[in-house]
Amino acid sequence: MAFEGLSDKLSAAFKKLRSKGKLSEADVKEAMREVRLALLEADVNYKVAKDFVKSVTERAIGSDVLTSLTPAQQVIKIVNDELTTLMGAENSRINFSSKIPTIIMMCGLQGSGKTTHSAKLAKFFKKQGKRPLLVACDVYRPAAIDQLKVVGEKVGAPVFEMGQIDPVTIAKKAISHAKDYGHDIVILDTAGRLHIDEQLMGELKNIKSELKPNEILLVIDSMTGQDAVNVAKSFDEALGIDGVILTKLDGDTRGGAALSVRAVTGKPIKFVGMGEKLEDLEPFYPDRMASRILGMGDVLTLIDKAQEQLDLGKSEKMAQKLKENSFDLDDLLEQMKQIRKMGPLSQVLSMLPGVKGAIKDEEAEQGEAQLRQIETIINSMTKAERAKPAIVNPSRKRRIAAGSGTKVEDVNRLLRQFEQMQKMMKQFSGMGKKGKRMRGMM
Numbered sequence: 001m002a003f004e005g006l007s008d009k010l011s012a013a014f015k016k017l018r019s020k021g022k023l024s025e026a027d028v029k030e031a032m033r034e035v036r037l038a039l040l041e042a043d044v045n046y047k048v049a050k051d052f053v054k055s056v057t058e059r060a061i062g063s064d065v066l067t068s069l070t071p072a073q074q075v076i077k078i079v080n081d082e083l084t085t086l087m088g089a090e091n092s093r094i095n096f097s098s099k100i101p102t103i104i105m106m107c108g109l110q111g112s113g114k115t116t117h118s119a120k121l122a123k124f125f126k127k128q129g130k131r132p133l134l135v136a137c138d139v140y141r142p143a144a145i146d147q148l149k150v151v152g153e154k155v156g157a158p159v160f161e162m163g164q165i166d167p168v169t170i171a172k173k174a175i176s177h178a179k180d181y182g183h184d185i186v187i188l189d190t191a192g193r194l195h196i197d198e199q200l201m202g203e204l205k206n207i208k209s210e211l212k213p214n215e216i217l218l219v220i221d222s223m224t225g226q227d228a229v230n231v232a233k234s235f236d237e238a239l240g241i242d243g244v245i246l247t248k249l250d251g252d253t254r255g256g257a258a259l260s261v262r263a264v265t266g267k268p269i270k271f272v273g274m275g276e277k278l279e280d281l282e283p284f285y286p287d288r289m290a291s292r293i294l295g296m297g298d299v300l301t302l303i304d305k306a307q308e309q310l311d312l313g314k315s316e317k318m319a320q321k322l323k324e325n326s327f328d329l330d331d332l333l334e335q336m337k338q339i340r341k342m343g344p345l346s347q348v349l350s351m352l353p354g355v356k357g358a359i360k361d362e363e364a365e366q367g368e369a370q371l372r373q374i375e376t377i378i379n380s381m382t383k384a385e386r387a388k389p390a391i392v393n394p395s396r397k398r399r400i401a402a403g404s405g406t407k408v409e410d411v412n413r414l415l416r417q418f419e420q421m422q423k424m425m426k427q428f429s430g431m432g433k434k435g436k437r438m439r440g441m442m
């Protein structure tokens with residue numbers, strides 16, 4: 001996960017502060033030295049790291065922080081506030097046009113994730129009830145047009161293309177097509193190069209001046225660290241961008257780009273890409289990201305994801321089953337599938353307060369493997385066995401283990417855990433309102 005190194009180092013620095021009780025100016029300065037090193041190691045721009053530490057130190061020393069009852073807590077709060085400010089303070093949204101369609105121009109270097117994120121955005125807008133049209137303006141590589149068609153089909157958004165002709169002509173035709181067919185958003189997937197060059201910039205400027213897009217989004221790859229920030233600076237100076245989509249934040253990037261882009265370009269990060277799948281796009285909230293970095297979790301994004309991915313009708317039914325104590329292994333399987341839809345376990349867990357750092361990636365992977373094992377075991381059971389696990393006798397256990405490629409012990413373990421779960425639920429059912437709340441939490 002991104003920011004792992006940074007999070008670990010920051011929490012080490014804060015642990016030292018917390019262990020001290022009363023803090024002197026020297027303690028704060030020492031902690032800030034560690035914070036600065038942690039930022040630099042995370043590939044944060046040198047000047048950004050320096051300014052950051054300077055403003056945290058000024059605020060920590062200059063106020064009543066040191067004489068307060070919980071000085072370490074106050075310092076951490078200041079770091080949290082400043083991290084949030086550094087990344088842009090508020091969530092920046094897309095500028096929608098009052099005229100239909102809204103035109104979004106995507107640009108960026110080749111491989112940054114432009115085509116993938118054009119489709120991710122289309123999916124995101126479709127969920128909001130909009131009707132996006134994807135437009136293939138990357139005319140140099142025929143493969144790029146095909147790729148856009150593939151991802152467009154996956155998200156159910158039509159792709160407008162005219163082959164390898166002048167991109168301005170394509171974009172103009174696409175706008176009138178959008179008007180004719182009732183598309184309210186047009187997403188232009190423009191050409192990328194391996195490096196910034198004059199010709200590319202010339203072409204993008206041309207599209208900008210002819211089409212007057214409402215939003216120019218630059219797609220940058222967070223894995224490229226400082227380079228990503230330099231690319232953002234150059235694109236902004238040459239073309240003028242409205243915001244950034246920072247991709248591949250799911251990888252083992254050190255996270256420096258996320259922390260420096262805003263400070264260096266003055267342009268906000270609007271979305272982050274968190275994986276290769278087309279639903280792996282999150283609106284960027286600086287405060288939520290700061291709290292993820294500081295290991296305080298991000299419950300709000302988790303709730304958003306749950307609301308997006310979970311089938312509320314099914315959840316109601318489950319709640320009813322829990323209440324009646326008729327929850328069976330089939331239901332457990334269904335619940336597990338729903339949770340898996342929210343993303344890899346490591347990502348979901350890292351959004352819970354206090355879990356980051358407490359659970360390492362390997363452990364989350366083990367957990368993931370266990371979930372998969374439980375699923376295969378349940379899948380090897382008959383309908384009757386899932387509904388009434390008590391009938392699973394030794395010969396059935398052997399059959400299930402053989403069918404799922406597991407051992408009889410694994411089957412036993414699952415049955416034991418399920419039995420415990422049922423017992424717990426029975427207790428809650430006898431607890432009235434409080435029990436209901438507890439069941440809800442489960």
Ligand code: GDP
Nearest residue numbers: 110111112113114115116247248273274275276
């Ligand atoms: P383009 O050349 O800028 O259009 O880039 P593509 O959209 O073709 O993406 C380049 C590669 O990066 C592809 O293999 C994508 O699957 C991958 N990719 C894009 N976004 C993400 C992301 O957020 N996370 C991860 N892990 N991979 C991504």
